Amino acid sequence: xxxxxxxxxxxxxxxxxxxxxxxxxxxxxxxxxxxxxxxxxxxxxxxxxxxxxxxxxxxxxxxxxxxxxxxxxxxxxxxxxxxxxxxxxxxxxxxxxxxxxxxxxxxxxxxxxxxxxxxxxxxxxxxxxxxxxxxxxxxxxxxxxxxxxxxxxxxxxxxxxxxxxxxxxxxxxxxxxxxxxxxxxxxxxxxxxxxxxxxxxxxxxxxxxxxxxxxxxxxxxxxxxxxxxxxxxxxxxxxxxxxxxxxxxxxxxxxxxxxxxxxxxxxxxxxxxxxxxx
Amino acid sequence: xxxxxxxxxxxxxxxxxxxxxxxxxxxxxxxxxxxxxxxxxxxxxxxxxxxxxxxxxxxxxxxxxxxxxxxxxxxxxxxxxxxxxxxxxxxxxxxxxxxxxxxxxxxxxxxxxxxxxxxxxxxxxxxxxxxxxxxxxxxxxxxxxxxxxxxxxxxxxxxxxxxxxxxxxxxxxxxxxxxxxxxxxxxxxxxxxxxxxxxxxxxxxxxxxxxxxxxxxxxxxxxxxxxxxxxxxxxxxxxxxxxxxxxxxxxxxxxxxxxxxxxxxxxxxxxxxxxxxxxxxxxxxxxxxxxxxxxxxxxxxxxxxxxxxxxxxxxxxxxxxxx
Numbered sequence: 100x101x102x103x104x105x106x107x108x109x110x111x112x113x114x115x116x117x118x119x120x121x122x123x124x125x126x127x128x129x130x131x132x133x134x135x136x137x138x139x140x141x142x143x144x145x146x147x148x149x150x151x152x153x154x155x156x157x158x159x160x161x162x163x164x165x166x167x168x169x170x171x172x173x174x175x176x177x178x179x180x181x182x183x184x185x186x187x188x189x190x191x192x193x194x195x196x197x198x199x200x201x202x203x204x205x206x207x208x209x210x211x212x213x214x215x216x217x218x219x220x221x222x223x224x225x226x227x228x229x230x231x232x233x234x235x236x237x238x239x240x241x242x243x244x245x246x247x248x249x250x251x252x253x254x255x256x257x258x259x260x261x262x263x264x265x266x267x268x269x270x271x272x273x274x275x276x277x278x279x280x281x282x283x284x285x286x287x288x289x290x291x292x293x294x295x296x297x298x299x300x301x302x303x304x305x306x307x308x309x310x311x312x313x314x315x316x317x318x319x320x321x322x323x324x325x326x327x328x329x330x331x332x333x334x335x336x337x338x339x340x341x342x343x344x345x346x347x348x349x350x351x352x353x354x355x356x357x358x359x360x361x362x363x364x365x366x367x368x369x370x371x372x373x374x375x376x377x
Numbered sequence: 378x379x380x381x382x383x384x385x386x387x388x389x390x391x392x393x394x395x396x397x398x399x400x401x402x403x404x405x406x407x408x409x410x411x412x413x414x415x416x417x418x419x420x421x422x423x424x425x426x427x428x429x430x431x432x433x434x435x436x437x438x439x440x441x442x443x444x445x446x447x448x449x450x451x452x453x454x455x456x457x458x459x460x461x462x463x464x465x466x467x468x469x470x471x472x473x474x475x476x477x478x479x480x481x482x483x484x485x486x487x488x489x490x491x492x493x494x495x496x497x498x499x500x501x502x503x504x505x506x507x508x509x510x511x512x513x514x515x516x517x518x519x520x521x522x523x524x525x526x527x528x529x530x531x532x533x534x535x536x537x538x539x540x541x542x543x544x545x546x547x548x549x550x551x552x553x554x555x556x557x558x559x560x561x562x563x564x565x566x567x568x569x570x571x572x573x574x575x576x577x578x579x580x581x582x583x584x585x586x587x588x589x590x591x592x593x594x595x596x597x598x599x600x601x602x603x604x605x606x607x608x609x610x611x612x613x614x615x616x617x618x619x620x621x622x623x624x625x626x627x628x629x630x631x632x633x634x635x636x637x638x639x640x641x642x643x644x645x646x647x648x649x650x651x652x653x654x655x656x657x658x659x660x661x662x663x664x665x666x667x668x669x670x671x672x673x674x675x676x677x678x679x680x681x682x683x684x685x686x687x688x689x690x691x692x693x694x695x696x697x698x699x700x
Contacts, residue, residue: 217631217683218396218676222638227403230660230668307520311642314522315657334526334646337541341530348523356518 106368113364119357127173136164138171139322147340156346159329160336165343168324169350175236175325176354179309179318180302182240187247188298194248195255196286199263200278210256213249221246221308229317239318243308247301254297258290292369299362303355310351326351381691389684396676397449401442404669415458415663428458432666445669454670459662464670467655474544475644475651478567479636482574486636487629489579494586494625499613501591509583516580521639525573525646532569539565542648570647574639578632585628589621596620622693630686634679 107113135155142162149157156165194213198206219227225242232238262268262285271281312318313327321328326347333343412428413420420428429435432455433444448454454465497509533541544566549559593599594617602612641653648654652671659667 215392215395217634218392218679219399220634220638220679222641223672223675226641226656226660226668227400227672230404230663230665231407234660303518310520311522314520315642315645317660330523330526334529337526337530337534341534344523344526344530348520348527351520351523352515352518355520356515359514359518 103368107364110364110368112360113368116357116360116362116364119353120361123173123354123357124177126170127177130167130170130174134164134167134170136167138163138167138324140164147336149342157340157342159332159343160340165329165346168329169326169346172324172326172329172347172350173354175313175319175323176306176309176351179236179240179243180305183243183247183305183309184298184301186241186244187251187301188294191248191251191253192255192287192294194252196259196282198252198256199259199286200282206256209252213252216245216249219246222311225312225317234317234320236319236323239309239312242312243305246308247305250301251294251297254293255290258293259286262286262289292365296362296366296369299358299365303358303362306351306354306358382688385684385687389680392680393677396680397446397673398442400669400673400676401445404665404672405441405445406438415665417663431456432458449670449673455666457659457664457667459659459664459667464667467667468652468671468674471650471652471655473547474567474649475637475640475653478570478574478644478649478651479633479640481567481571482578482636482639483629483633485571485575486578486582486632489575490582490586490629491625493579493583495590495613495618497583497587498590498594499609506587509587513580513583516576517584519577521573521577522642522646524576525570525643528569528573529646539569542646544649544651566647566649570640570643570649573643573646574636578636578639582625582628582632586621586625589624590617593617593621619693623690626686626689626693630682630689633682637675637678 107117140163142158144162145154145158146160146162147158148154148162151157154164154166156169158164159168194209198209221243224245225239228238228242229235259282263281265285268281268285271285276284309318310325310327310330313325314331316328316331318327319325329347330344333340333347336343412425412432412434416424416428433441445455452465454463456462457464457467460467493509493513497506500506529541532538545559545562547555547560547563549556590613594613599612599616602616603609607615640651641656643649644651644653645657652674656668656671658664659671
């Protein structure tokens with residue numbers, strides 16, 4: 100494990116990605132305890148101010164502090180990413196493992212179903228859900244989570260099938276181990292790497308999807324600050340305060356970039372063969 | 378070949394059928410009473426009963442489903458509750474914006490991605506390659522609606538070359554005829570949205586193109602071709618490109634689906650009267666009839682594109698035709 104971290108810190112994209120991701124996590128954690136101002140505090144006399152010592156990044160059209168909103172907005176992105184990936188990971192890995200352990204009709208059914216789910220990108224599911232239940236954080240998380248299930252189911256099944264074909268699994272079966280025990284003892288530990296890499300990348304995709312949904316007004320609702328809605332509000336002030344439309348976008352971009360770089364780095368680090376081939 | 382085609386076609390139809398059931402169940406059965414949802418809490422029992430009768434909610438679900446699908450197939454769709462117009466009419470009108478936009482964006486994506494991907498692959502591990510890869514990593518991380526806003530900031534607010542949004546229509550406003558000027562104006566309104574949509578997709582596709590080309594360049598037949606005296610460039614064009622197309626096609630197909638849903642977001646940034654704006658307004662108006670038909674259309678397009686990609690595979694790689 101010590102060797103892993105030594106290699107990891109020297110891997111440029113993992114190191115850069117890890118740093119950006121750590122910044123995102125730190126911003127969210129910090130904002131739980133402290134922010135320069137309460138993010139939803141309206142202060143009309145000080146609206147649309149430029150960056151200053153009092154307001155590092157200025158204020159928006161209602162006088163709310165931009166830096167504070169950005170900090171607290173990080174919480175929103177992290178929660179959405181964690182839960183949406185958690186839904187996809189939990190159900191997707193379960194389905195993928197079942198498909199791979201049982202083969203036959205179960206595999207066919209699960210794989211057809213996950214092919215089918217791709218017909219409904221997160222945005223379409225979100226549109227259907229919000230049309231009925233109204234917009235909100237939960238609906239957007241559910242929509243993104245549903246889309247993640249087939250992503251993980253496919254990866255799990257592909258990787259697990261390869262493990263099932265290995266000699267040590269045959270040996271375990273000969274020794275009388277059942278499919279459940281083999282899945283837990285041999286399959287999952289051997290496919291964990293691939294799942295971690297995909298989880299990192301899905302986390303980034305979830306942040307992007309959530310920002311788009313919130314921008315459209317289908318996701319997180321006020322007064323909870325979110326980067327997507329900050330962009331939506333900034334668009335109405337573009338002629339007076341163009342910078343307002345820049346900060347939240349940069350925050351989203353750096354978070355997504357960080358997670359993607361970290362995912363790429365992890366893939367290289369965990370698969371030495373691939374790293375050499377590149 | 379015919380067996381392959383038939384099998385794929387059957388899967389395509391089955392997927393469409395399942396999609397229609399899902400859309401129907403989610404939007405018609407799950408809400409309980411759609412009329413209540415549309416009219417809100419303040420509705421009187423009379424108005425509820427009237428709307429229920431108009432939407433046909435008093436009939437059994439199976440009959441409603443059959444009616445809806447039958448109507449879709451015949452082109453006779455239900456009436457939008459907010460516009461009082463058949464949804465097909467609304468959608469066809471809005472597609473005149475969305476379809477050209479999606480195609481323009483797809484065209485841009487493919488051209489950009491192939492150019493960048495090939496360039497990076499043929500300059501493997503040199504400065505150009507690293508530059509393209511870094512730029513594409515950045516492109517993937519940029520949300521398309523934010524890029525759209527940045528484009529508006531630069532070209533509409535700062536340089537004032539184009540308007541910040543809106544769509545003038547394809548025909549001339551006064552005469553109603555299609556003139557070169559009116560078509561040009563309309564196209565101009567679609568250029569920035571198309572660029573905003575294409576950037577992210579091109580970044581992803583460029584990476585796929587690069588790695589696919591690199592993969593094929595290591596194959597024995599390419600070495601043979603080079604040994605027979607072909608230059609690197611000749612080998613690339615004659616042997617590598619066609620063989621590298623399979624992963625590129627797969628991803629491009631999936632991306633078209635992303636572009637279609639991406640238009641929903643980008644149309645709202647640029648206030649373009651397309652299908653995306655239609656469905657978005659339908660949500661605000663609680664117009665479930667429009668939401669249902671648009672979602673079905675978009676899901677149908679995604680399924681259709683996947684079907685076409687499957688066929689293209691078989692065309693590019695004859696080995697797959699027997700599988």
